[in-house]
Amino acid sequence: MVTGDGRSMHLIDGRRVTVPDLLEAGLLKAGAKLEFKRKRIGATFDATVTGTGRIRLEPDGEEFRSPSRAAMVAAGMRAVDGWRAWVVVAEKRLLDSVRQEFLDRAISAADREAGDQRVHERLRQARTRADQGDPERITVRELLKLWGVTDRGDQVGRIEAGLANHGLVTSPGFRAVTLDTVVSLTTPPDEPEGPAIPDVLPATEDDEGGGDLDVRLTVGNLTPLEGVTFVGPNGSLHEAITEMLLNDFSQLAVLSGPRNVRGAVTWRSIAQAMHRKSGAGVADALVRAEVVAYDRDLFDVLPTLQQREFVLVTDESKAVKGIVTTADVARRYGEMATPFFQLGELDQTLRWILRGALDLSTVQPLCGRDVQSFDQLTFGDYQRILENKDVWDRLGWPLDRARFISRLAKIRHIRNSVMHFHPDPLSEDAVEKLRNFNILLHRYRDPT
Incomplete structure (x- = not known):
């Protein structure tokens, strides 16, 4: 059409x-x-x-x-x-x-792809269920698969537009939770109360009809909103200790109900309570527990985490649905830092190899752009240089050039994903590709 x-x-x-x-x-x-x-x-x-x-x-x-x-x-x-x-x-x-009606006409055009038709029909069904009060529940990972992607990278805007065009939002917002968190595909409230929050409007439509820039790392990105293990304030310390040992917890939430936080107990607070009072219970070991919304910026919460070592996390209904600890933060930053260090090592090693084996005058024509030093080389340049048979032969590596270049192309794609600061960690398979490529380069980096 x-x-x-x-x-x-x-x-x-x-x-x-x-x-x-x-x-x-x-x-x-x-x-x-x-x-x-x-x-x-x-x-x-x-x-x-x-x-x-x-x-x-x-x-x-x-x-x-x-x-x-x-x-x-x-x-x-x-x-x-x-x-x-x-x-x-x-x-x-x-x-x-x-x-x-506009969307129905657009999707029926002859040049529409089958994938577009599938997404449109799926979202139409989701909208029907939402209007009937029976919203579809789906993990963020499954939601992304509708658009053929595995992480919240460059296609987030397209996904948000698709949801917005069908009058849908996710609850909780799919940007601010983990990939395995279950979200509901629903419509926004007719008259939302209180201050506007992310995803109250479809894809947070702004004054000019575009979408808000949202590149934050949130508290909800670190923990699934699946519920939290807890004990009641009148429980025994034996009950709390058992839960902590069974689940390898360092702290345990103490709740009177999903929205009534009484505090938490930790190994330290339990030990101090038992030392102070024979027959102490959970109420005697309570420590203060900070409660934050799942869509809070993680950087805003870091000082609290540093001081208290954990925070309780609530969903959009204000119910406690998770806990984030300093260990969770350290693990996440480790996931984010590892690819950076691996890529940095790859970059320096490839540059060192080429500088030792080639003259700049040999490299310059192969880059297709003005390169004044080896320090200006990019991963794209490395690929173009090593694709040259004469250069490859000068390296003298007993490796298949086509397969090596194919893997280097994948490394370049991984590098682009990492440097664009996508919110989701790289898959272990991608990280392993970086590690293995570094190991290979270490074996053949000596040009002599």
């Missing part, structure tokens, strides 16, 4: 549908009247669609490209999904319904 200006509808893939898209497709007309009713307070707000696809509020005339921003300003709300708030008066249907 092609829009009125000849633009193929398949270009919608990877970005959010906009009001101008609906105008160009003939599904919405300039001058169309919109209405937003807040049933809770009995107020109605009016707007008009301009010829450029903006939402003009009545009667003050202020214009917005984003339906959500227009609804927020009109009603004085912190957050609202404008697509599900504004009704096209003449047709008596939500602006979201017009968007869904």
Whole structure:
């Protein structure tokens, strides 16, 4: 299918549908009247669609490209999904319904790929379930697989756009949790209470209809929100000790209910309580437990972790669903640091090898760009240089050049992923490729 200006509808893939898209497709007309009713307070707000696809509020005339921003300003709300708030008066249907028709037409175009059709149908089903109050539950890892990816890297924007176009959000937000955390595909609340939080709006639509930049490492990225083992404040220390030994815990949450934190016990607090009082119970060994939301920036929480060695983590419902310790932080930073060090070693070793075996005048024509020293070489340069048969022969390595270059190309891809600071750790397979490549280079790095 092609829009009125000849633009193929398949270009919608990877970005959010906009009001101008609906105008160009003939599904919405300039001058169309919109209405937003807040049933809770009995107020109605009016707007008009301009010829450029903006939402003009009545009667003050202020214009917005984003339906959500227009609804927020009109009603004085912190957050609202404008697509599900504004009704096209003449047709008596939500602006979201017009968007869904646009998507249906776009996906039926002849040049759509099978994968696009599959994702569209899956999200349509998820939206139907969400509207029926039975949201689909899926791990973040499974969600990413719908788009054929394994980590939250360069395709995050495309995934967010796909969810937003179908009026869906994940609860909790899929950016701020681990890959194996189960999230619900649901619709945002009609009138969210309190301050706006990430993913209250589909993909956090902003003033200009784009998405917020979110590159944080959150507390929830370190622990699955699957629940936390705990004891009650009236329990015995034998009960607490048993749980800690069975699970190899250094601390244990003490709760009266999922949202009622009484504190925690640690090996130190237990020992001190037993020393002070014969027959001491959990209440005698309590220490303060800091509680943080899963989407808190990890860097903000590091001082607390350094002081107390752990924090309890709550989900969007304020229920305690996890615990993060200093050991978790050390492990995660180790996962992030290892590839950097491995890649740094690879970079220096390859440069050292080439500098020892070749002249700069030999290297320069092979790079295809202006290179003034070996220190300017990149992984792409290494690949281009070593693909040259004469260079390879001068190294004198008893290795298959094609297989070596193939692995170097994979290393280059890993390097790009690491240097783009993707939020998910590299797979162990990728880290192992780096280690093995370093081991191989160590064996053949002496040009003599």
